[in-house]
Amino acid sequence: MIPGFHHNIIGAINAVEKIDTVVISSYNIEVDELYSDNIFYTSSKDIIGESLYTLKCDHVKTEQKPGVFTSNIILNNNLYRNDLKLTSHLYPYEIFKYIQDIESVFFFGSAWDICVQERPLGVDFWKTTDVSLCFTPMSCLYANDSYVNFQKLATKKNPGGWYNLLK
Numbered sequence: 001m002i003p004g005f006h007h008n009i010i011g012a013i014n015a016v017e018k019i020d021t022v023v024i025s026s027y028n029i030e031v032d033e034l035y036s037d038n039i040f041y042t043s044s045k046d047i048i049g050e051s052l053y054t055l056k057c058d059h060v061k062t063e064q065k066p067g068v069f070t071s072n073i074i075l076n077n078n079l080y081r082n083d084l085k086l087t088s089h090l091y092p093y094e095i096f097k098y099i100q101d102i103e104s105v106f107f108f109g110s111a112w113d114i115c116v117q118e119r120p121l122g123v124d125f126w127k128t129t130d131v132s133l134c135f136t137p138m139s140c141l142y143a144n145d146s147y148v149n150f151q152k153l154a155t156k157k158n159p160g161g162w163y164n165l166l167k
Contacts, residue, residue, distance in 0.1 A: 005141065006073035009108040012136040014081045016162065019106055021085040025121045026070040031060045033069055039077045040088040047087060048094050056090060091120045104132040106162070110141040112148045123165065133165040134158075 013019055024040050026033075034041050034057050045053040073079065077086055089095055095102075105126050109116045117123045126133055135155070140148040155163040 005110070006071045007079075008138060009074065010079045012108065012139055013084070013106070016106065016136065016160065018104065018160065019084065021087065022080060023121075024070060024074060024086075024088045025090050025119060026074075026088070027090065027115065027119050028063055028065045028068045029060065029070060030064050030066065030068060031057055034060060034088075038075050039086050040075060043085070043087040044089060044094070048089075052094060056094065059091065089121060092125060095121070099129065099131075102129075102131050104134050106134040106136065106139070108136075108139045110145075111143045112140045113142050115143075116140050127165075134162050135165065136162045 013022060022040075034053075044056075048056070080086060107116055107123060115122065119125075123133060135148075135150050137150070138147050142148060150163040150165075151157075153163075154166040156166060157163050
């Protein structure tokens with residue numbers, strides 16, 4: 001992982017006023033992380049309810065890999081703007097009831113080619129919706145730790161400095 005990458009993500013999130021909610025989608029994590037008293041997970045449980053949260057935990061149990069966890073930097077709610085809502089979702093069934101309210105999704109993360117693009121709430125899922133797909137410069141890494149160059153993908157740069165993926 002590139003040093004400072006997680007701090008760069010949070011800095012970019014805090015700089016884009018258009019972002020009002022941060023949803024982390026960490027896959028293959030140990031299920032114990034979901035039971036922690038972290039705002040990302042407690043708010044997720046509040047949003048989707050006990051039964052869907054139990055289903056989510058059951059899914060995570062089948063996909064978990066020992067020693068895989070979300071960065072403590074990313075989970076540190078004190079690093080984010082105070083006006084941001086923080087939560088965690090991994091699967092489309094967690095967001096269906098409010099997907100119509102989502103205008104844009106900004107993507108940040110590592111392993112673009114094996115994670116950010118293809119996971120259940122990855123780019124491929126969001127391409128099937130009317131949501132605008134957005135990226136900031138240096139927001140995503142390939143699995144080999146090189147930054148995704150959004151100028152070479154089918155994107156359009158916005159005045160705010162971020163890119164929209166063209167569908």
